[in-house]
Amino acid sequence: MAFIDIKDLSFTYPEAKSPALSHVDLSIGEGEFVLVAGPSGCGKSTLLKHLKPSLAPFGTVSGSVKFMGRPVDELDLRRESREIGFVMQDPEMQIVTDKVWHELAFGLESLGTGVTEMRVRIAETANFFGIGKWMESDCASLSGGQKQLLLLAAVTAMQPRLLLLDEPTSQLDPVAASEFFDTLRRINQELGTTVIVTEHRTEGLFPIADRVVFMREGGVVFSGTPREAASLIEKDPSFTAVLPAAMTVFAKTRGQEPLSSSPLTVREGMQYLKARLGGERLSIPSPAPQKHEKKQPVIAMRGAWFRYSKNGADILKGTDLDVLPGELLAVIGGNGEGKTTALMAASGMYKPYRGKVLLNGKPISSVPEGERYGKTIGVLLQNPLLGFTRDSIREELEAVRKRFRLSEERVAEVVELMELSPILDSNPYDVSGGEVQRAAIAKLLLPSPSVLFLDEATKGMDAFFKLRFGALLRKLTALGTAIVLVSHDIEFCAEYADRVAMFALGGVIAEGSPRTVLGGNSFYTTAAARIARGSIENVLTAEDIVSLIEKKA
Amino acid sequence: MKDTELNNRSAFSAVHPVAALLFFAFALVMPMLLLHPVLLGISFAAAVVWSFLLRGKKQLGFLLKFVLPVMLLSALLNPVFNHAGVTVLFYLRYNPVTLEAVLYGLASALMLGAVITWFTCFNAIFTSDKLIYLTGRLMPSLALVISMALRFVPLFTRQAKRIALARRGAGMGTTGGNVIERAKNGLSILSALITWSLESSVTTADSMRARGYGLHPRTSFSNYRFDGRDAAILLFTALGAGCSGLAAGFGAASVRFFPSYKINACSPLFILYAVLYAAVLLLPAALELYEAHKWHSSISKI
Incomplete structure (x- = not known):
């Protein structure tokens, strides 16, 4: 008897034309760590929710889901909440109470656990997760990563046998995400809890998972060990976007090697590459230094100093940043270094207390707000949903059109450019994260600004969607709009940016083409570059390595 | 996160919420029941001493900028608008200003000052955790609602x-537009x-729901233990409350403002009661000082 047995499960949402799940068969053993991957809307969240009856969506269901031999919907709420834990995407919205200790206690309080037993459970959980120090804190004072760890702890305190996680790190930065994955691995290894996690960030989970399940359009297209997943690339090259870089390199260059020897981690990738090249050292010619045409920068920040409070620490310490017309400038850097602050200062939203910001050569503060934002500058903050007030994207665009007295044709033009027609009448809260992002950018584009500032625009996007999004940004820069993208997503920046500025220590410490800035770094760079370290110089993407080996052959 | 209300570590914040609640009930209600100037003075003084121990410099600003002006206003306005009383001091634009009204104004100023200052102490000591604990003992679900509200309000503002x-x-955005x-x-x-x-x-x-909300019965977590010291504080406060009842019954703390001023301030019974009253109200301040002293002396031994 398998721990979880899903047989021929199909599900259709009310009024949906096509099923969200079609004929899913899956059986999972106790203690397994399963990664479920696939593009947004492939049905992975829906599948996960069917394992937790209290969250199961309404609609037409057929087939069966068995948990420990019995249909899962026969579990009563008490057993279900104790044995099946569920963690969702957005940490802020999942937190219920105001204090850390209360959040940890919440589930136990629901179960009616006695105070003495609760003390023990909470103490041991806090100890396991290392959160004893912030027990008395307000939940609001925690970072996103800490909040998500707290939620994981709150669920684990109920001693579940099955943990379900629906894109738990989509709102976290890479450092917090890998910490979260480490904790998940410990729960699985040290407590023996079965873990099923859906995630776009597959690179960090492949080495941990016992099994990988790929879904597309409601069906399971692959289920097997992580190493076997390399076969996916051979069937469909678009999977390159989802699989770890080491695997992509392997799958495309393996020759006669069996799939079971596929590398998963950067370390294994390095070993494979060294063996594959037979110790030979190659190099991609470094790009010729770009001739700077004497273009006047749209935005020029000079020696800007900024801090949030009078006695606080300086976040910007004499920062210089130029934004040239029609370029895609990526601002990258570690967590909490102040990338977002730099964006806010460069766009004039925050005023540096020293130094200046020039907009087309004029001090930005001399341009009245009404002229500055909308017509000249567009700023998109994290969580694009915040800007939406209306019931449909169409009404939202109409409001902007009226505000700036634009023509209906302009709206149609932007709708076409941002590929919005299929979702024009949808509520912004009902479409996927990537689609909201597109709608929000469309709103900014309407009054034809010359610079767009985007903060963490690729957050929560799946790998397939990122390809489209990158192409879209390229289209915009080709039309002359400058884009400043602040991002943690090094792989995306390496692929699509014209110029990269690395932000650290309160200023831009390196800038230039992605290859010059990232190619030389040893860890703040792409996975492919790390794999190629010591064998090939100046690598940025897995494609670089593959084409070099193919050329050699 | 450090509690922003508290300037220093407070010994009284470790007292069990039930004992602390009874103490505050006593300290806050008594000035409103007994308008005896001596007792009000004791209450105000005890509250000020403790509030300084709790909040340090911050309290000085609060006292000077808010508490004293409110007291002054109340002391001045009462004789201007209240003309009852038999001892006329002088006439202000054909209206008599009486000694009784002046005294009553002073007493109510002391009462206001004492109540406000006790409230600052209450605020510093009664964190949301304690409030939730007290409600949770009676109604676990109400405690949860309070906790959720406490999370939601700041979240709403930030958002x-x-x-x-x-x-x-x-x-x-707004800038550049007219009122409409x-x-x-x-x-x-807002939308x-x-x-x-x-x-x-x-x-x-x-x-x-995923964490079992809606199951019955619901319990409420807390990490408070009721120890001997809490019992002592509880009993002592209860004793103070009982004696106040007796004192009132025997007319030991009686005071009359109108029509003529009459006060009982010298009888042995009153003095006895006043000492007890002061002892109860000075309890938290004494506890703070005692613990601070103990800490220093134990450090000097290390």
């Missing part, structure tokens, strides 16, 4: 700021805020 910023960055434009913008922010809170409450509800 409103983010929305305003997002709108500004999209050129849909600004009101419209405010409404848009975005409501949409957001409705959406987020769906997720919160799911997260609650």
Whole structure:
């Protein structure tokens, strides 16, 4: 008897034309760590929710889901909440109470656990997760990563046998995400809890998972060990976007090697590459230094100093940043270094207390707000949903059109450019994260600004969607709009940016083409570059390595 | 996160919430029941001493900028508007200003000062945790509602700021508009805020349900233990309350302002009661000082 047995499960949402799940068969053993991957809307969240009856969506269901031999919907709420834990995407919205200790206690309080037993459970959980120090804190004072760890702890305190996680790190930065994955691995290894996690960030989970399940359009297209997943690339090259870089390199260059020897981690990738090249050292010619045409920068920040409070620490310490017309400038850097602050200062939203910001050569503060934002500058903050007030994207665009007295044709033009027609009448809260992002950018584009500032625009996007999004940004820069993208997503920046500025220590410490800035770094760079370290110089993407080996052959 | 109300570590904040609640009930209610100037003076003085121990410099500013002006205003306004009493001191624009009204004004000023200052202490000591604990003992679900509200209010404010910023960055902000434009913008922010809170409450509800919310019976977690010291504080406060009842019954602390001023301030019974009253109210301050002293002396032995 398998721990979880899903047989021929199909599900259709009310009024949906096509099923969200079609004929899913899956059986999972106790203690397994399963990664479920696939593009947004492939049905992975829906599948996960069917394992937790209290969250199961309404609609037409057929087939069966068995948990420990019995249909899962026969579990009563008490057993279900104790044995099946569920963690969702957005940490802020999942937190219920105001204090850390209360959040940890919440589930136990629901179960009616006695105070003495609760003390023990909470103490041991806090100890396991290392959160004893912030027990008395307000939940609001925690970072996103800490909040998500707290939620994981709150669920684990109920001693579940099955943990379900629906894109738990989509709102976290890479450092917090890998910490979260480490904790998940410990729960699985040290407590023996079965873990099923859906995630776009597959690179960090492949080495941990016992099994990988790929879904597309409601069906399971692959289920097997992580190493076997390399076969996916051979069937469909678009999977390159989802699989770890080491695997992509392997799958495309393996020759006669069996799939079971596929590398998963950067370390294994390095070993494979060294063996594959037979110790030979190659190099991609470094790009010729770009001739700077004497273009006047749209935005020029000079020696800007900024801090949030009078006695606080300086976040910007004499920062210089130029934004040239029609370029895609990526601002990258570690967590909490102040990338977002730099964006806010460069766009004039925050005023540096020293130094200046020039907009087309004029001090930005001399341009009245009404002229500055909308017509000249567009700023998109994290969580694009915040800007939406209306019931449909169409009404939202109409409001902007009226505000700036634009023509209906302009709206149609932007709708076409941002590929919005299929979702024009949808509520912004009902479409996927990537689609909201597109709608929000469309709103900014309407009054034809010359610079767009985007903060963490690729957050929560799946790998397939990122390809489209990158192409879209390229289209915009080709039309002359400058884009400043602040991002943690090094792989995306390496692929699509014209110029990269690395932000650290309160200023831009390196800038230039992605290859010059990232190619030389040893860890703040792409996975492919790390794999190629010591064998090939100046690598940025897995494609670089593959084409070099193919050329050699 | 450090509690912002507290300047120093407080010994009294470790007292069990039930004992602390009884103490505050006593300290806050007594000045309102007994308008005896001596007792009010004791209460005000005890409250000021403790509030300084709790909040340090911050309390000085509060006292000078808020408490004293309020007291002064009350002391001055009473004789101006209240003309009862038989001892006329002088006439202010044909209206008599009486000694009784002046004294009554002073007494009510002391009462206000004492109650406000005890409230600052209450605020510093009674963190949301204690409030939730006390409600949780009676109604666990109400305790949860309070906790959720405490989380939601600051979240709402923060979110409103983010929305305003997002709108500004999209050129849909306020600046430059007239009153109507600004009101419209405010409404848009409010509407975005409501949409957001409705959406987020769906997720919160799911997260609650996933963790068994709705099962009965619900319990309430706390980490408070009732020890000997808590019992002593509780008993001592109860003793103070009982004696206050007796003192009132025997007329030991009687005071009359109108029509003529009459006060009982010298009888042995009153003095005895006043000493006890002072002892109860000075208890927290004494506890703070005692613990601080013990800490220093134990350090000097290390």
